[in-house]
Amino acid sequence: MTDNVKPSSLASIAxxxxxxxxxxxxxxTGLEARSVHAWFGKNHALANVSLDxxxxxxxxxxxxxxxxxxxFIRTLNRMHEFIPTAAMAGEVLLDGxxxxxxxxxxxxxxxxxxxxxxxxxxxxxxxxxxxxLSGLKLAQLKQSNKEELMxxxxxxxGLWNEVKDRLGxxxxxxxxxxxxxxxxxxxxxxxxxxxxxxxxxxxxDPGSTLRIEETIRELSETMTIIIVTHNMQQAARISDxxxxxxxxxxxxxxxxxxxxxxxxxxxxxxxTENYVTxxxx
Amino acid sequence: MSTATLNYPKPQKPWRPKQRDLVPTYxxxxxxxxxxxxxxxxxxxxxxxxxxxxxxLCTTVVSTFLAGRSRGKQAAKNAAVASLITSLALLxxxxxxxxxxxxxxxxxxxxxxxxxxxxxxLASVNDPLNVGGILHAxxxxxxxxxxxxxxxxxxxxxxxxxxxxxxxxGSRLIRFLVQAMSGVPSIVAGLFIYSAIITGSGxxxxxxxxxxxxxxxxxxxxxxxxxxxxxxxxxxxxxAGLALGATQWRTVAMVxxxxxxxxxxxxxxxxxARIAGETAPLLFTTGGGDATNLNPVDGVMGSIPFAIWKALxxxxxxxNARAWASILVLLVLVMILFFSARRLGxxxx
Numbered sequence: 001m002t003d004n005v006k007p008s009s010l011a012s013i014a015x016x017x018x019x020x021x022x023x024x025x026x027x028x029t030g031l032e033a034r035s036v037h038a039w040f041g042k043n044h045a046l047a048n049v050s051l052d053x054x055x056x057x058x059x060x061x062x063x064x065x066x067x068x069x070x071x072f073i074r075t076l077n078r079m080h081e082f083i084p085t086a087a088m089a090g091e092v093l094l095d096g097x098x099x100x101x102x103x104x105x106x107x108x109x110x111x112x113x114x115x116x117x118x119x120x121x122x123x124x125x126x127x128x129x130x131x132x133l134s135g136l137k138l139a140q141l142k143q144s145n146k147e148e149l150m151x152x153x154x155x156x157x158g159l160w161n162e163v164k165d166r167l168g169x170x171x172x173x174x175x176x177x178x179x180x181x182x183x184x185x186x187x188x189x190x191x192x193x194x195x196x197x198x199x200x201x202x203x204x205d206p207g208s209t210l211r212i213e214e215t216i217r218e219l220s221e222t223m224t225i226i227i228v229t230h231n232m233q234q235a236a237r238i239s240d241x242x243x244x245x246x247x248x249x250x251x252x253x254x255x256x257x258x259x260x261x262x263x264x265x266x267x268x269x270x271x272t273e274n275y276v277t278x279x280x281x
Numbered sequence: 282m283s284t285a286t287l288n289y290p291k292p293q294k295p296w297r298p299k300q301r302d303l304v305p306t307y308x309x310x311x312x313x314x315x316x317x318x319x320x321x322x323x324x325x326x327x328x329x330x331x332x333x334x335x336x337x338l339c340t341t342v343v344s345t346f347l348a349g350r351s352r353g354k355q356a357a358k359n360a361a362v363a364s365l366i367t368s369l370a371l372l373x374x375x376x377x378x379x380x381x382x383x384x385x386x387x388x389x390x391x392x393x394x395x396x397x398x399x400x401x402x403l404a405s406v407n408d409p410l411n412v413g414g415i416l417h418a419x420x421x422x423x424x425x426x427x428x429x430x431x432x433x434x435x436x437x438x439x440x441x442x443x444x445x446x447x448x449x450x451g452s453r454l455i456r457f458l459v460q461a462m463s464g465v466p467s468i469v470a471g472l473f474i475y476s477a478i479i480t481g482s483g484x485x486x487x488x489x490x491x492x493x494x495x496x497x498x499x500x501x502x503x504x505x506x507x508x509x510x511x512x513x514x515x516x517x518x519x520x521a522g523l524a525l526g527a528t529q530w531r532t533v534a535m536v537x538x539x540x541x542x543x544x545x546x547x548x549x550x551x552x553x554a555r556i557a558g559e560t561a562p563l564l565f566t567t568g569g570g571d572a573t574n575l576n577p578v579d580g581v582m583g584s585i586p587f588a589i590w591k592a593l594x595x596x597x598x599x600x601n602a603r604a605w606a607s608i609l610v611l612l613v614l615v616m617i618l619f620f621s622a623r624r625l626g627x628x629x630x
Contacts (some may be wrong), residue, residue, distance in 0.1 A: 039292040047289060078296065087292035100295035102302050106350050140355060 010276060011265035014236040027193040028095045030055040030224055031076060031113070035277035037251075038071045038080060038091035045071050049090075049246030051243055053194070058216060058225045060235035060260065063245035063275070066254025069228045072245070073196045076226065077113035078106050094193070111139055114192035118199040120179035122171030122186070129167035131182055135190040149189060158215045177208020184215060195219065197227040201234065211239050211279035212220040232276060235266050244272045246266065291541040313339040334373075337368040355411050381612070388609025391602035401402035401588070402572030406595040415607050418588035421488060422614075425578050425584060426553055426568075428492035429499050434549050437503030441548075445511040446519075446533050456508075463501035470497040478564065486568030490579030491584065494562035502550040510544030511537065520531075543625055550622035559617050561587035585611045 010143040038046035046068035053059050061069045075088055078099060079137040099109045109194040122131045132150045136143050143149055150167070150229045153159040159181040164172070171182055180200055187195060197216075201209040209231075216225055216238050229235050235242055242264070248271075256263065257270045267273045274280055298306070316339035320326055326335050341364040349357030396414040404413025440459060444452050474494040479486065514537050522532035538545070563569065568581030569591060585607055592604035 035290075037290060037292070044289075044292075081294070081296040087294050089290040089293050102295075102299050103351070104357070106296070107355070 010236045011261065013099060014261040014264040016241070017237070019261070020240060021158050022054060022221070024161070025222045026056030026220075026224055027191075027222070028055055028112075028224075030057075030095075031194050031226070032093040032096075033072075033076065034091040034093065036075055036092065037088060037217075038068065038075055039085075039087040041085040043103060044251040047253050048073075048167050049245075049254045051254065051257060052225050053241075054227055055193075055224050056220060056222075058220045058227065058238055058241045059241045060239035060243060061226065061228045061243050062230070062232065062235050063196070063252075064280075065230075066252075067245040069245050071252070073115075073198055073226055073228055076194075076196055077110050077115055078121070079110075079115065097188050102110065107139070111135075111190050112189035113180060113194040114190055115186055115191065116180070116183050116195065116197045116200045119203055120176055122174070122179050124172055126171060127168050128163050128171055128174070128182060131171045132185045132189055134186055139190060143189065151204065153185040153188040156188055156218060157181045157216075157217070158211050159185055175208070175230055177204045177211065180204060180208070181212060181215065184212070184219075188219070192223060194224045194226065195241050197225065199230060202230060207236070232264075232278075234259060236247060240280040244269075246271055246275070305347055309343045312588045313343045317345070333372070337364075338627060339466060340368070345604050365587070372538075384442035384605065384609050384612055386616040387602070387605040388612075389606075391604075392609070393604030396606060400571060400573045400583070402570075406592065406600040407597045408599060410599055410602055413603070415583075415585065415588050415603075416609065417571060417583040418585040418607065419574065419610070420429075420573055421491075421558065421567070421582040421584040422572075422586075422611075424575070424582070425488055425492040425495055425563075426557060428489065428577060429495035429556055430549065430553060431493070433499040433503055433552060437548070437552065439506050440504040441507035441511055442533060442538075444508050446529065447535065452482050459501050459504045462497075463505060465498075466561075467498055468561035468564075469560050470494045471565045473497065474562070475565035486581050487579060488567055488574070488582035491563045492577065494566050495556040495559060498559060498562060499552040501555045502555045503548050506540075506551050507545055510541045510548060513544070514540050543627075547622045548626070550618050552608035554615050554618045554622070557618065558586055558611055560590055563587050564590075595624065 017043075024278075033049055033051045033053075036046065036049045037044070038153075049068075051059070061072065061104055063069055071080065076092055076162075080086050080088060092100060094109070094112060098104070099113075103153055120280075121127075123134055126134055126238075129150055130137075132153050133143075135141075139183065151160060151164075154163060158205060159178060162178060163182075163226045165167075166173075173176060184200070186196075201212055204212070213234060215250060227235075227239065239260045241257065242260040244255045244263065247253075247254055256267060256269045258268075263272065264276055265278060313336070317332065317335045320335035320339065321332050326332070332336035341361055344364045345357045348360035368404040373550075384466065391410055393411050395411065397419065398416055399412075399414040400418065401413045401415070440455065446458055460481055471494045474490050474497075478484070478493070518536055518540060519532055522536040524531070527535070535613075536559060563584050567584060569587035570581035570583050574580050574582045589604050589607045589611070592600040592607065593604065
């Protein structure tokens with residue numbers, strides 16, 4: 001531990017997973033954002049973010065509300081363009097190829113880069129089992145052993161034991177935490193390379209949060225995960241890398257990025273240090 | 282930092298197709314136009330509807346082919362469904378645009394400034410178009426709408442508040458009756474007033490009876506729209522008011538209704554638009570006079586729909602033109618009401 005920053009509890013949590021090896025079984029070679037900017041109308045929401053997400057790593061995006069974290073991850077799977085006034089600049093490379101290049105089929109991109117939203121949103125008209133397999137059905141993918149896949153996804157999302165006896169019940173009958181794990185299981189069924197998570201635990205109780213964090217750790221063996229979180233301890237517990245965003249009167253910017261243990265123990269930027277030590281935000 | 286700010290790129294929309302990628306689309310548009318022309322020219326398809334059908338067919342085929350060629354089978358299906366739905370939406374617009382166009386073309390011929398300032402009291406149906414006007418009808422319609430609004434808006438909003446806030450006994454029955462009432466044919470409302478009041482009391486036709494018949498029609502529209510608007514107000518707001526120690530009356534009056542204000546105004550304007558063009562309830566109730574009458578409780582009173590009906594059945598070319606001009610005035614009036622409803626609905630949100 002260096003002497004100018006006191007070893008905080010966050011730093012020691014982060015140090016606990018400093019030696020984790022990125023998942024070797026992860027698909028693809030990862031995701032790379034190159035000087036990404038985002039606008040809503042005239043409002044410059046995000047400026048010049050370059051981040052490299054190596055395959056099989058977990059990256060946490062932290063920062064105060066309104067700093068552009070959510071906007072940023074929505075540019076990573078082209079959900080940003082759904083807002084009519086939205087504009088962007090820069091490149092997002094998946095396996096070295098720009099997902100914004102002309103001629104790229106956006107539906108194929110979203111199959112490879114899945115997303116879990118802040119509020120659990122299981123499809124209300126479908127049962128638990130149908131929800132898990134809904135991605136296959138919506139994208140009209142062929143799958144021979146559906147039952148096996150359904151079980152596998154629910155097991156990986158840490159939900160199998162709780163729902164295995166009531167797969168025919170509606171998704172809405174589950175608790176909030178279970179619904180969110182169902183949404184994770186749903187995004188796993190199409191086997192994405194990258195999973196984007198926008199504050200997936202912000203509406204959940206600590207027990208459910210813990211379960212989802214375990215799920216994320218296990219998933220990172222086989223996929224690249226990018227998670228927006230307001231919970232600093234969560235970032236320290238589960239991520240390999242952390243990026244700190246800040247708006248501060250300007251467009252949101254990425255202030256600092258590095259291994260999570262370093263961001264929480266020895267940040268280079270004063271603003272990052274103030275934020276992770278809880279002096280603001 | 283400052284140098285970086287200067288080098289910021291321009292906002293782009295990379296998801297929009299580039300000019301180069303649009304070349305097949307342009308070719309597709311040309312192919313669609315050629316195909317439509319060929320279909321109309323060499324097959325039995327004829328007339329405006331035939332041309333429309335041919336255009337829909339060609340657009341669907343070409344867009345499906347283009348999407349399928351560049352992005353596969355699923356994109357092809359997506360394009361086929363998208364062009365079919367767009368065509369159906371256009372088809373639904375067809376009669377509306379056709380009606381508006383006809384009214385605009387025919388209606389403007391009968392218009393002159395005196396049309397709004399004189400009445401038909403001393404003019405006859407065969408007089409030239411620069412004699413007489415529909416002042417009596419505009420005045421009558423205006424007065425009857427005001428009276429019907431004054432009667433039905435308080436009743437309608439009270440009904441909605443009873444159904445959504447008080448939820449007292451009989452709510453389901455009342456809701457059912459209001460829904461059934463909105464299905465009552467408008468002529469029945471007129472007949473009701475005629476048999477209940479006019480033949481019963483022996484008092485003659487006047488504007489008030491017309492306004493009462495209109496109020497019967499307006500009431501369910503106002504009540505149902507207001508109920509839907511009040512149901513949209515989140516339960517949290519009511520609970521927040523009650524949790525501050527307020528009575529239900531204070532909560533409804535100070536929290537719920539103000540929050541729903543713009544929606545309630547929309548309910549009122551939708552109700553007015555519902556009755557502004559009604560003719561049938563006025564046939565048995567107002568008498569449809571030709572002279573301007575400002576007193577709703579004494580003597581026959583004209584209205585725009587009645588004036589249109591009268592002018593159309595009288596048959597002369599002049600009164601025909603006068604009828605179309607009146608239709609134009611009425612349509613513009615109703616459209617102004619609808620647009621103001623939308624503006625008020627959007628404001629203060």
